[in-house]
Structures are given as C-alpha cells and as structure tokens.
Amino acid sequence: MKxxxxxxxxxxxxxxxxxxxxxxxxxxxxxxxxxxxxxELLKDNFLDVIPQGSYAHKTIIKPLRATxxxxxxxxxxxxxxxxxxxxxxxxxxYQLFRNNSIxxxxxxxxxxxxxxxxxxxxHIDVVPFLERHGNKYVTNRHKDNFELTDPEKYTEWLDxxxxxxxxxxxxxIRLVKYLRDYKRTFSxxxxxxxxxxxxxxxxxxLLENEDCYNDIPTTLYTVMKKLKKYVDDNYYMPTxxxxxxxxxxxxxxxxxxxxxTFRTKMIYYSDKITEAYEETDLQKSLEKWxxxxxxxxxxxxxxxxxxxxxxxxxxVVYNNTEQQITDLGFPVRINPFYKVRLLGRVTKxxxxxxYDLSTNGxxxxxxxxxxxxxxQCDVPQPYQVYWxxxxxxxxxIKINCVRxxxxxxxxxxxxxxxxxxxxxxxxxxxxxxxxVAKDRQSVIII
Numbered sequence: 001m002k003x004x005x006x007x008x009x010x011x012x013x014x015x016x017x018x019x020x021x022x023x024x025x026x027x028x029x030x031x032x033x034x035x036x037x038x039x040e041l042l043k044d045n046f047l048d049v050i051p052q053g054s055y056a057h058k059t060i061i062k063p064l065r066a067t068x069x070x071x072x073x074x075x076x077x078x079x080x081x082x083x084x085x086x087x088x089x090x091x092x093x094y095q096l097f098r099n100n101s102i103x104x105x106x107x108x109x110x111x112x113x114x115x116x117x118x119x120x121x122x123h124i125d126v127v128p129f130l131e132r133h134g135n136k137y138v139t140n141r142h143k144d145n146f147e148l149t150d151p152e153k154y155t156e157w158l159d160x161x162x163x164x165x166x167x168x169x170x171x172x173i174r175l176v177k178y179l180r181d182y183k184r185t186f187s188x189x190x191x192x193x194x195x196x197x198x199x200x201x202x203x204x205x206l207l208e209n210e211d212c213y214n215d216i217p218t219t220l221y222t223v224m225k226k227l228k229k230y231v232d233d234n235y236y237m238p239t240x241x242x243x244x245x246x247x248x249x250x251x252x253x254x255x256x257x258x259x260x261t262f263r264t265k266m267i268y269y270s271d272k273i274t275e276a277y278e279e280t281d282l283q284k285s286l287e288k289w290x291x292x293x294x295x296x297x298x299x300x301x302x303x304x305x306x307x308x309x310x311x312x313x314x315x316v317v318y319n320n321t322e323q324q325i326t327d328l329g330f331p332v333r334i335n336p337f338y339k340v341r342l343l344g345r346v347t348k349x350x351x352x353x354x355y356d357l358s359t360n361g362x363x364x365x366x367x368x369x370x371x372x373x374x375x376q377c378d379v380p381q382p383y384q385v386y387w388x389x390x391x392x393x394x395x396x397i398k399i400n401c402v403r404x405x406x407x408x409x410x411x412x413x414x415x416x417x418x419x420x421x422x423x424x425x426x427x428x429x430x431x432x433x434x435x436v437a438k439d440r441q442s443v444i445i446i
Contacts, residue, residue, distance in 0.1 A: 001285040002217040002277065009300035010293065011171060011216070015178045017060045017070065021122070025055070025072055026446040028124060032116065035103075036076060036126075041096050048353050050075040052127065054190055056155045056361030059173045064181050070122045073113070075129035075138075075151060077353075087144040089128035090114060111142050150244035152359035157243040158194060159358040161201040163341070163439060168219040173197055175220055175293075179269065182294055186265040187258060192250050195240055200226035206336040221277045228270035231263040322390055322404025325428045325435045332435045335379075340429050340437040343375035362442040364417050372413040372425055372441065383431040387413045393421020393445075417445045 033049040036042055054060045055072035063070055076093065084092070094114045097107040108115045113125040128139050129149075137146035162169040173194055180186060180193070188196075200223045205212050212222040237259035242248040251259075269292065276288035290297050325332060344357035347369045357363075357370060364370065374385070390404040396419040406428070415425060422444050429437040 001279060001282060002215060003282075003285060003289060004215050004217060005300055006286070006289070006297060007175075007216045010297045011174065014296040015061050015174050017062050021062075021070075022060075025122065025124075028116075028118065029072070029074055030446065032074070032124065032126065035100065036093075036096075039096055041092060042076075042078065045079040045081060047077040047079060048355075050077055050129070050152065051361040051363055052151045052155075056151075056363070057158050057173070057194065058170050058361065059177065059190070059194065061174050061177050061181070064178070068181075071125060072122065073125045073127060075127050078128060078130045080130050080132050085144055086139045086146050087141040089130075089139040090141040093126060093128060109141070111140055112138050112147070148246050148248070150242075150246050152244075152355075154242065154244035155361055156356065156358045158198055159362070160341075161198045164201055164203055164206075165213040165219050165223075167440060167442075168213055168216050169198070169201060169223075171216050172220045172223055175216075176224075179292065183265075186262045188262055189253060192240060192254060195243060195250055196230070197223055197227065198243070200230060203336070203339065210334070210336045217277060221273055224266070224270040224273050228267050231266045234263070319400055319402070320404075321402060323388065323406045325386065325388075325406060325430075325438070328386070328406060330428075330430050330433060330435045332438075334438065335436045338379045338429070338437040339376060340374060340379065340427065340439045341376040342372055342425065342427055342439045342441045344370045344372050344425065344441045344443065346370055357441060357443065361444070363444045363446055366417050366420070366445055368417045370415050370417065370425075370443065372415065372427075374411045374427065377429060377437070379429045379431055379437055383429050383436075385409055385411060386428040386430060388426045388428075389415055389423070390426075391419055391421065391423050393419055393423070395419035396421060396423075415443075417443070420445050 029049065029051075036049065037046045039046075050056070051072070052075050053073040055074065060070050060072065078089075081088070090109055090111075090113065094107060094109040097103040097114060097116065103116060106116050106118065108117065110125070113127040115123050115125050117123040129151075130137055130139075130146075132146065135148055136150050136152075138149050139145075140147055158170075165172070176193060176197060177190065180188065205222060205226075209222075211218065213219045237251055237254060237256050240250040240254075242250060272288065272292050276285055276292060279285035279288055286297075286299075344362075346355050346357055346360075346364050348354040349368060352365075352368070372387075385408065386406050387409045388404060388406045391402050396402050401419070413425065413427070422442065424440050424442050426438060426440045428435050
C-alpha cells in the first residue's frame with residue numbers, strides 16, 4: 001500500500017532537516033557571504049556565493065545519530081585573479097578566515113575548499129569557483145590546477161528531474177539517503193547516488209503510466225524499479241557521466257567493489273519496496289515498510305482538540321486566499337504528451353549578478369526581482385496561460401500576504417522577492433476549457 005500520510009509523517013519527523021537548522025544554515029551562509037564580499041582581499045573580484053550540492057538540491061537529511069553532522073557546500077564565485085595560481089585560491093581564502101577572530105578557530109582547508117566548522121552540528125565548505133576562457137572551474141591546491149566543472153548545470157538538471165516527478169524526486173533522494181545512513185549496508189557518495197537515481201527519471205515513463213509520479217511512495221516505487229533494472233544490467237561498474245556535460249566520469253570516485261555491493265543492495269531493497277507497495281493488507285504493508293525504514297515509519301499521531309487549541313494560541317490570523325485552477329471552472333486533465341516549463345530569471349541589480357533561478361537551487365535574496373517566462377510549451381496554439389504566486393512562511397503570514405490567487409496572463413510574469421520562506425510560482429496551460437499542462441517553479445527567499 002502507498003501509506004502516503006505515513007510517508008509525509010516520516011519525512012517531516014525523521015528524514016527532513018529541521019526548519020530551525022535550515023534557517024541557521026541560511027543565516028550562516030549570509031554572514032559568510034558578507035565577510036567575503038566586503039573583504040579587502042576579494043571585494044574587487046567577488047561575484048556571488050552560490051549554493052552547491054545537497055544544499056542547492058534540497059536533499060540534506062537530518063543526521064541520524066548524535067555524533068553525525070551535516071554539511072553544506074557553497075561556491076565562492078570570483079573573477080579570475082591575474083596574479084594567482086590555482087593553488088592560491090584555497091590558500092588565500094583560508095588565510096582570510098584565519099585572520100578573522102570569529103572564524104580563526106573554526107576554519108580548515110581541504111584540496112578544493114575551505115571548511116567552516118560549527119560545533120559538532122554542521123560545517124560549510126567554501127569552494128572557490130571561477131570562469132576562464134569560457135569554461136567554469138574549481139581549483140585544486142595540491143595539484144595546482146583548474147578542474148573543469150559546471151555545478152549550476154547539474155543543479156538545473158536535478159531540478160528538471162524534480163519537475164518531471166511533480167516535485168517528488170528530491171523527497172525520494174532523501175528517503176534513499178536515509179536508507180543508506182540507517183541500514184549502513186552499502187556506501188555511496190551523494191553525488192553518485194543523486195545521479196544514478198536521476199538517470200532513472202524521464203518523461204517517457206509518463207507515457208507508459210501517467211500516474212507513475214503521482215505521489216511520494218509511487219515515485220519511490222517507480223524510480224527504484226528502474227534502478228533495479230539498470231544495476232541488474234550492469235554487472236561491472238558503468239560510466240556515470242556528469243549531467244553537467246563536463247565529460248567527467250563520476251565513477252572515477254568509486255570502485256568495482258563498492259559498485260558490486262551497491263548493485264546487490266539496490267536489487268534487494270527495490271524488491272522489498274515493491275513488496276511493501278503492492279501489499280494490500282494495511283498491517284502487513286506497514287510492517288514491510290518498517291523493515292525498510294525502521295519503526296519511525298509509522299502512522300501520524302492525531303492531535304487532541306485541546307492540544308490543537310494550545311498549539312494555535314497566539315497565531316496570526318490570515319486569509320487563506322489560495323485558489324486551485326478547478327476553482328475557475330477548468331477541469332484538470334494533464335496530457336503526458338504536452339510539456340510546459342517555466343524559467344525564472346533573477347534580474348540584475350547593482351552589485352549582484354543575473355542568473356537562472358533553477359541553477360541556484362531556486363534560492364534568491366530579498367529585494368530582488370524575478371522574471372518568469374515560458375521556456376518550453378508543446379501545447380498547440382491557441383491556449384490560455386494562467387499564473388499563481390503563493391507566499392509561504394512566517395513573514396508573509398504576519399502581514400496577511402499569502403496570496404495564491406490565479407489570474408490569466410501572458411507568456412511572462414514578474415515577481416519581487418519580499419518575504420523569507422519557501423514560495424512558488426505556478427503556470428497553467430488551458431486549452432478548450434481544460435488544464436492540459438502545468439509547471440511549478442520553487443522560489444526560496446533567504
């Protein structure tokens with residue numbers, strides 16, 4: 001059985017990184033950005049700080065054990081220094097933090113990054129990142145060379161997988177990362193795991209079964225079945241190319257022994273997930289899911305009425321104005337042969353760069369403007385375009401500006417970034433009075 005509510009409860013309480021930790025991470029990143037941007041060393045060459053890896057992809061999970069910590073990567077985007085060698089970037093940024101009394105005892109350096117360690121909870125890796133001769137590079141201080149990379153393109157690729165799966169894919173990644181860390185029966189770097197899982201997601205699956213990504217457990221079931229077939233077909237470790245088109249083989253970070261263990265366990269856990277998903281008896285299905293994820297996978301607890309009253313005391317009253325496209329009289333019949341994709345582009349502001357939102361983990365600071373446009377639409381003309389902007393988070397609620405109304409518009413739509421929180425913009429394509437395609441762009445204002 002799907003046990004969709006059980007999955008939501010499990011993610012909220014056992015898997016997802018706490019909201020307080022995410023806020024703290026964002027605040028630490030903002031402080032580090034200010035230090036770097038205003039430093040005498042970097043201020044003339046500073047371009048931006050860009051979330052990378054699990055921080056950008058929103059796939060960080062809660063540490064399972066008290067001794068575990070999580071990490072976040074940020075790219076320090078710089079104009080190239082004419083008089084610096086590759087080895088100087090990490091070294092000079094390290095010395096910058098060493099000369100700062102706040103960071104002196106928190107900082108260390110690795111091959112490609114400077115690490116800021118925050119007291120046994122998490123650390124932030126600051127990775128110097130630059131463009132030269134039309135390509136993008138990180139720096140290796142030990143080999144004293146520039147290494148070709150395109151993490152922004154990788155982030156965009158992962159965001160597309162998330163959109164194909166109706167925004168369930170990142171949750172599937174978190175679940176499989178939890179399985180890895182909980183069971184400890186296989187080991188794999190997150191970049192490899194994300195890539196292998198992402199390679200199993202495509203639009204073609206929707207043509208085979210338009211419901212295959214309808215919810216979290218179904219997406220997990222679909223992706224793991226495809227992963228099982230993939231690893232079963234590859235006894236020897238395959239080439240795992242960087243979707244960022246750098247030509248790098250991520251498999252070079254692994255070995256055949258690690259692949260063989262991973263292959264065996266993915267076949268095994270895929271079968272277990274299939275058994276749990278296809279089991280029709282509630283109790284038996286729950287037991288099978290708990291075999292996979294542990295006893296924390298359980299039925300959500302119903303709050304007693306008096307508990308809800310206590311919890312709701314002091315909450316700001318606001319108008320829930322969110323609409324659904326069906327509220328406007330348009331039935332929803334998504335056609336898997338049609339595809340619409342939004343592009344949110346953060347427009348240029350003095351002292352800040354212009355960039356595509358999806359390459360930056362959908363993160364943006366306040367007081368910016370985002371120009372949304374329809375990058376791709378396969379629906380034959382004529383059709384109508386409708387837009388919805390939903391604000392979420394404490395700041396929007398406090399001033400009663402949740403919004404969420406749907407209105408007809410053009411192929412472009414502009415929005416300012418005003419309130420911290422995880423918001424989104426959605427567009428709907430209506431043809432002959434029916435919503436046949438839609439897309440959502442997450443907007444995380446920090």
